[in-house]
Amino acid sequence: MHKQPEITDKTRQTFVNVFCDLYSRKPIEKISIQEIANQSGYNRSTFYQYFTDIYDLLDWVEERILNSINEEMAGREFSTHTFQDALQCLENAEDIAILKALLGDYGSVHFVERLKREIPFEQLIVDFPSDDALAPYIIEFYISTLISMFRLWIRNGKDLSSEELVGLIDSLFTKGITPYHIFGSVNPRSKI
Numbered sequence: 001m002h003k004q005p006e007i008t009d010k011t012r013q014t015f016v017n018v019f020c021d022l023y024s025r026k027p028i029e030k031i032s033i034q035e036i037a038n039q040s041g042y043n044r045s046t047f048y049q050y051f052t053d054i055y056d057l058l059d060w061v062e063e064r065i066l067n068s069i070n071e072e073m074a075g076r077e078f079s080t081h082t083f084q085d086a087l088q089c090l091e092n093a094e095d096i097a098i099l100k101a102l103l104g105d106y107g108s109v110h111f112v113e114r115l116k117r118e119i120p121f122e123q124l125i126v127d128f129p130s131d132d133a134l135a136p137y138i139i140e141f142y143i144s145t146l147i148s149m150f151r152l153w154i155r156n157g158k159d160l161s162s163e164e165l166v167g168l169i170d171s172l173f174t175k176g177i178t179p180y181h182i183f184g185s186v187n188p189r190s191k192i
Contacts, residue, residue, distance in 0.1 A: 012050050014040045016064075019057055020101035027106045028054060062111055065098050066118050096154070103151045116143050145169070 018039045022031045031054055037044045051057040102111045132138075146169065153165055160168070171179065 011040075011042065011046065014042070015047060015050060015057065016061055017097070019054075020061065020098050023058075023106055024097075024101040024104045025106070028058065028108075058108075061098055062102065062114065065102065066114065069115075070118070100154050103147070103154060105155075112147060115147060116140075142173075145173075 015036060018036050019031070022035065022039075033044055033047050033054060036054075036057075037047045040047075051060065101107065149165065149169055153160065
């Protein structure tokens with residue numbers, strides 16, 4: 001007898017939610033299958049029906065979020081507000097809690113590198129000469145900065161509006177940090 005797909009999806013999602021909650025609070029090495037099963041309300045054998053181990057669950061979560069972001073980016077026609085488009089693609093990913101866990105304090109550098117490699121953020125750089133020898137360095141700076149700013153924004157509970165964040169990123173890329181320093185102190189938000 002086969003389980004109904006809705007039950008299967010609900011059970012898998014429960015494991016994912018519990019895992020992401022735990023992963024946002026502690027390193028993956030400190031998370032046990034028993035802990036996930038107990039908090040999910042299932043037993044270990046049910047967990048093994050969906051995933052072979054914790055790392056299989058992590059891979060599944062990473063794949064899901066990368067596919068979601070790629071679909072979001074593919075379904076958009078990028079405007080001249082390229083930072084905002086990138087931010088919205090990340091923000092509109094299926095589940096922001098998953099991104100919060102994967103990009104959080106205990107998330108892996110491996111996922112950040114996969115995100116940089118597999119998501120075509122370089123499309124956001126309008127009229128950029130890709131044959132230039134400096135291109136890979138500039139693209140790395142651009143993508144790393146976007147991801148780092150997004151991570152901080154998520155960690156800070158989205159304390160800026162998305163428009164303020166986009167304005168800040170745009171200003172930092174075009175003017176640098178100089179407008180935000182007045183005699184050695186930071187002048188927050190006045191130049192966004």
